[in-house]
Amino acid sequence: MILQILISGILLGGVYILASIGLTLIFGVAKVVNFAHGEILMLGMYLTFWLYSIFNLDPTYSIAIVIPIFFLLGTLMYLFVIRPSLNAPELTQVFATLGLSILLQNLALLLWGADYRTVKTFYSNTAVTISPEISISVSRVVAFVTSLLILLVLIIFLKKTYIGKAIQAVSQDRSAAMLMGISVKRIYMYAVGIGCACAGLAGALLIPQYYAFPTAGVSFILISFVVVVLGGIGSIPGAIVGGIIVGLLESITGVFVPELKEASYFIFFIVILLIRPNGLFGVKGAGEEGAR
């Protein structure tokens, strides 16, 4: 049973990694807290659901459509919501994305109603049984492996391409990057676009095991924040480690002290912040340097 708990914990961690990777990118580069991140994920679920129910497209293939559409959506979000509030006080920035989140929730309610929409693929609700004690959910493995592959691509992109390097440069030191001739605002746009594409992708990969409904994103956003801050703001390896830690914690306490299942990672979170205020992989000041 211990092995089963560890496996489900790591796979659950995969779910949380998926949900938080875009958040950490936007957070790290543009220093904007995107409260609408959960809703972007929710829209990703809906898009995948409609692609599935209208064109019978498997969620794993639909990511080819979801990623570009959500990149575009992200750039629009940057242009119309984030950029106008960049020079405003932080409170205004919070309300801009928070407002967007409420708007998107209610828009989804208006357009699609509050029904729980599910996708049934040939692999959803199935598992690989290794022994009578251990079984592994196929849809979680698919989500886990796909997200690791996409992450690998993302990391290579950040390390090897010009735009990727520019994104990293801006996240490390905005002024120096600007002096080197990098168009910071354009980099922000790319970062928000990529962040949103990641959230849409997360929605697409999560729908075979979850369900799309207007407030589907809410349950992921809070955990995503924990994962991001735990791992260190803006750090992709941090988000990966943070996600797996939270998944394991939830899974282990769920069996032994079910009453503390939700509380466990918050307790751990507080302890980590006391010892390492910048998170596990964080750099000092990463969250502070804004675009002024």
Place this chain on the structure above:
Amino acid sequence: MKNKFSILFLTLVMLIGIVGCAKESGSDGKSGSKGSEKVGVILPLSGPLAQLGNEVKRGFDIAQEMVNEQDGVLGKQVKFAVADAPDSNSATSSANRLIQNDKVSVITGSYSSAISFAASQVAERNKVIFWEQGAVADDITERGFKYLFRLIYPASDLGRAAANFLVDEVSPKLDMKTEDIKVAIIHEDSSYGSKVAEGAKEVVEKAGMQLVASEAYSYKTNDLSSTVSKLKSLKPDVIIACQYTADGILFWRQAKEAGLNLKAMIGNGGAHNIPDFAAAMGDDANGIFNAGTSSNFNTDGLDADAKKLYEEFQERYAAKNDGNLPSAHAAMGFNAMYLLLKEVIPAAGSFKPEDIRKAALAMDKPIGSTIVGWGVKFDPKTQNNTLAFPMIDQWQEQKIITIYPKEFGLTEKVTIPLPEWGNRANVGK
């Protein structure tokens, strides 16, 4: 320039939001008709509980429409003053608004126990009738309120009914000694789930079965695999579950993935009686029992008037909703609103809370006289309906079929024990 643009955009965003809200809450009947009276409605029409809140509203609307077509109430057309209350905080302010601005003397609602609990408090303080159709938490009617009436049974009765069904109908067919039957209870940890679990636990222990687990979890959870692995290691024969929609679907999907096989499974409303459950689980939903109010039962158990009303309600609902049949929540909403407008207020002779209260307390309708099968007689102390009871359904061919009590059962073919995952296509055949 940039600032102007952002202000413009934000205004636009807000406008869209406001228009959206207005559209949601402004769906009253005919306006401007002479001599109309307002009835307050509090329901979660947005937010996480919106799905079933809107379903109740559909039932309310059909009752309003039918009553207004038949010359209204006391010669007046009925209009709804609708307040959207996604949670208990907004329930309090919504109730205040309905009482102070719309001057209603009756508020109906509210589907969710938390909302009902908060809103009825305001109604009681202002001596306004609170007419509850479907919130089940026990403590709502345990406060000794004078203006609160509840048509549905309390949650602990629901849990008891599910467990009694297990003891009386399921266990004789399991070919096991009663004391060998292992029962696990899982429930979401709000007042609804906890009270259902309490009622079920009481009956299970009294019958001498082994209670191996009673697991609570938050319905907002993203993962129940740890609960499933724990249950799997305890090897229960029967699970009694009380879950909302999302967590219920999640639990059964993960239970299937883990290969958690059972001899019987009894749900208590929530996930287990809505079409989304079958949509998510397919044939694997078949064989699962549900205790709760039913909207698809054998109408031979109803008297002639109720049967006619039942059919008219089904027809009108289907005509408005692409031919879909109403869920139990719409039926309970309709039932509560129709009784109020068609029987209670006419008997009271006015919209005054005192008169309505007297008329409600004097009501005595036998079982089988309403479209959900219940009778109506309010307990003079708690003012909870004493003649409401849950029915038991089984999922067969991805549809929910009422099987018990026998006079309301649609079929005698009940599959016990539950076939394993993947072999459930023939349940009920």
